[in-house]
Amino acid sequence: MAGLGYLDYLTGDFNFTLFYVIPIFLFTWFVGRNAGIIASILTCALVFSINFENVRDRAASSHLAWDFSMNLFFYFLLGFMFQMLRHNFDRINELAMRDPLTQALNRRSLDELAEYELRISKRNRRPFSVAFFDLDNFKTVNDRFGHGEGDRLLRKVVEIMESNVRSTDMVARIGGDEFVVALPETGADEAPIVVAKLRESLNAAMTAAGWPVTFSIGVVTCVWPNCSWSEILGMADALMYNVKSQTKDSFLHEIVG
Structure with missing residues (x-):
């Protein structure tokens, strides 16, 4: 000037x-x-x-x-x-960047941010964990209470997830009733604790609201991140489907090198 x-x-x-x-x-x-x-x-x-x-x-x-x-x-x-x-x-x-209903990250922005954080983890040789959530019996809520109530449930899920993770973690809705929580610099010991706390808070909210919903969760921790983001997400997705096909309302945790 x-x-x-x-x-x-x-x-x-x-x-x-x-x-x-x-x-x-x-x-x-x-x-x-x-x-x-x-x-x-x-x-x-x-x-x-x-x-x-x-x-x-x-x-x-x-x-x-x-x-x-x-x-x-x-x-x-x-x-x-x-x-x-x-x-x-x-x-x-x-x-x-955001899912219009829940204001969580959408799939595109999750991929971009997680790829960036994963590169940092690789450079610093820090662990990286991913939790893949699927809502059990979500269709029952829509059928019994209506889609408006289903939308309220989805927003509640994101609210609880975001309030129970760090600001550096990423919460995304990547499908109708599928959510991903990416946890940079979270190792094999910490990841199950974080997911267990999330699951407990989510189940408590579902019970309080009278929603017959539980959560099938797959968790993957890359100790020395050598895999790509798509590989980690795919492994977490596969673990989630294993839980869903067997017991539901639980989580499996896998550690990879």
Whole structure:
């Protein structure tokens, strides 16, 4: 902004109005609305001082107050538009990453984030665990209580999962009644404890709400992560189906190298 002001001062009669939009846009987009407002005020003050220096007829300087007001209105309006644009941009990104019903991560965003975290685990030689959840008897809830109640149940599942894991863990809904919890830097000793706590909290919520739902869970821990994300997820999925086909309402844990 100072550089633009200096060029504006040197060139004199050339109009730099559009160039001043650039710093206002950058402040608003990357810092926030308040920073954009401050940038707008500073820009108008800078333009006013430059025009005041360049005005030879001091009688004409009375018009500078009007120019300052119009510039301030113009830059404030642009800042507001930039802020709305950023809000819509963030909203679209959020919708692209989240399941619209539960606000959990969707499959696409889970794959991207988990791949990134898995690369970090490989580089630091840290363990990585994944838990694959399937809701037993979920269709019964939809048939007996209606789909609205089923939707409420799914939202409750995500709420409990997110409240019982770390902020660095990932909770995703990847199917109708299938959920994945990715646990970076969680080893073979910690993963069963986390999953058991989750299962206990989930079962308690289902019982309290009168929902006849339990959870079949497959858990895989990569001690020295040499497998890909798709391989780990596939192993957890297979373990979950083993639980579902045998006992339901339980979990199996497998450790891989």
